[in-house]
Amino acid sequence: MNSQQISQRSKKIVTLFLMLEAFKTNNRCLDMNVTNTTHLLMFNQTVMNTTIQFFTHLNLRTSQQRRPKTVGFWVDVFPYLTDNEGYNSFRKHFRITCATFSTIVSRLESHPAFSATASNATPVWKQIAIVLWHLANGTGIRILEQTLRVSQGSVSNFTDRFLEALLDLESDRIAWPRGARLAAIIQGFECEEIGLENKKLPNVIGAMDSSHIPIHPPSKMDLDICTILNREIKLHPEQWVPGGTYIIADLAYPLRTYLMKAFLNYDLLGHRERCFNKTLSSMRMIVENAFGILKARWRILLHKIYCTELERIVRIIHACCILHNFCIDNGDLLSFEDIEVNSELEYENQNDIENDAITAEQERIAGIHKREYLADYLMNV
Numbered sequence: 001m002n003s004q005q006i007s008q009r010s011k012k013i014v015t016l017f018l019m020l021e022a023f024k025t026n027n028r029c030l031d032m033n034v035t036n037t038t039h040l041l042m043f044n045q046t047v048m049n050t051t052i053q054f055f056t057h058l059n060l061r062t063s064q065q066r067r068p069k070t071v072g073f074w075v076d077v078f079p080y081l082t083d084n085e086g087y088n089s090f091r092k093h094f095r096i097t098c099a100t101f102s103t104i105v106s107r108l109e110s111h112p113a114f115s116a117t118a119s120n121a122t123p124v125w126k127q128i129a130i131v132l133w134h135l136a137n138g139t140g141i142r143i144l145e146q147t148l149r150v151s152q153g154s155v156s157n158f159t160d161r162f163l164e165a166l167l168d169l170e171s172d173r174i175a176w177p178r179g180a181r182l183a184a185i186i187q188g189f190e191c192e193e194i195g196l197e198n199k200k201l202p203n204v205i206g207a208m209d210s211s212h213i214p215i216h217p218p219s220k221m222d223l224d225i226c227t228i229l230n231r232e233i234k235l236h237p238e239q240w241v242p243g244g245t246y247i248i249a250d251l252a253y254p255l256r257t258y259l260m261k262a263f264l265n266y267d268l269l270g271h272r273e274r275c276f277n278k279t280l281s282s283m284r285m286i287v288e289n290a291f292g293i294l295k296a297r298w299r300i301l302l303h304k305i306y307c308t309e310l311e312r313i314v315r316i317i318h319a320c321c322i323l324h325n326f327c328i329d330n331g332d333l334l335s336f337e338d339i340e341v342n343s344e345l346e347y348e349n350q351n352d353i354e355n356d357a358i359t360a361e362q363e364r365i366a367g368i369h370k371r372e373y374l375a376d377y378l379m380n381v
Contacts, residue, residue, distance in 0.1 A: 073148055074126070094129070095136035095297045100332040104128060104323075111165035122150075127158040134159070135320060138300035163315045166322060173325040174318075176240060177205065186245065189283065199279050199378050201248065201260070205241065207287035208249040208259070211294075213301050213317060218310040246370070248284045255367035260374065276375040293334055294324045 081090040083097045090098040108114070109124040134144055134155065141152050150158075177185050182205060189204040241247060241258035248260050255261055262277040263269055269277070295301045298320040307313050327333070 078129070093136075094132050095299075095334075096132070096327060097332050100327055100330050101129070101132070103330060104132070104326070107169060108162070108165040111169060113161040113164040113168075122154065122158070128162060130155065131159050131162040135298045135300045135316075135323070138298075138303040140306075159316075163312075163319055166319050167315060170322050170326060173322045173329070182242070182245075199275070199381055201279060201283060201374055202377065203245045204248055204283065205245045206247045207284045208247050208253060209284070209287040209291065210252070211291040214304040215313050216304055216306045216308060218308050218313065248280050250284065254364065255371065256363050257366045257370050259367070260371060263371070272375050272379055275378055276371070279378055294320065297324065297327065297334060 077088070077093075081088060081093060081098065083090055083099065086092075090096070090101065094101060096104075105125045105128050108128060114124045114127065130144070130148055130150055133148065134141075139147075141155055144150070144155060145152055185205055186203060190200050190202065237256070237258045246256075246258045246260050251261055251264070253259055253261055260280065262280050263273040266274065266277060301317065301320055305313055305316060307316070
């Protein structure tokens, strides 16, 4: 039974009760004189006034309260946003340029996820703008509702459509490098202005790190992407890291021939080992910068993602990473003042948190030998 039916039923019960009270009073007054009849009329009038006041109060309580919403953003602000630098630039609101926004809309608007038959359906460009505004600012749904004049249910629907279209059409923006792309990355690590005194480790194909993203406790935990990825690389390293190449990482990862990390106990190391640690750490800074740019642009990753569906949380994070690469591919780069990166050189004295299994001991020893070779290489370049 809904609230409207409950309200109507309550009205009927109150009316019946008041009518019975009036009927009882009328019966008691049948033996009264004409003077008392005047009092009876006054009582009946009081009953009617009470009934009207009760019904008015009941209607106020059962009526749905309207949520406050502003009406000016899409009329007074959005049409005047440009790519010029300034407080009201398009980037200040959406963390991307107007040109990038137009490219995203043209890429996604024809996807079946946005098909709608209703005559009053929200335009696709506005649905995409609302989702991008949410991802870029990371504000709560209530603030978004009041600022952009859109209901909470609509925000959820727009987000689902956007995620479906983006992950379907642009998932190849994130792919493990192979062939020419792999060679370009190796060359990039060797040519970029990184490393200690321009000393570079050779044949590096990537840098590995982790970044904390706060989320609301999900209803159930049934997915561990990091575990799946690490297991795949561990079981089939030749498919991911070709012979002779490797990934650089911090001390949280195990030492392998395909995964290099710094020497332990920095204060006890010699010049050769310290040189290796500083070179590796300075080259690995690129992944920390990448995380900083990612979170500076899509600031929903800085705040707690209020969603209890773990799969949906993963899709939101995946979408932010795709959009990160999409912007780079389209030349939409953040300025230095927009990036807040808290990078730390981790070649200082740290505790080794790796816990290798006995069966991986040979791989660890092989990794040690390769690290020794690379340390000697740096001393001779």
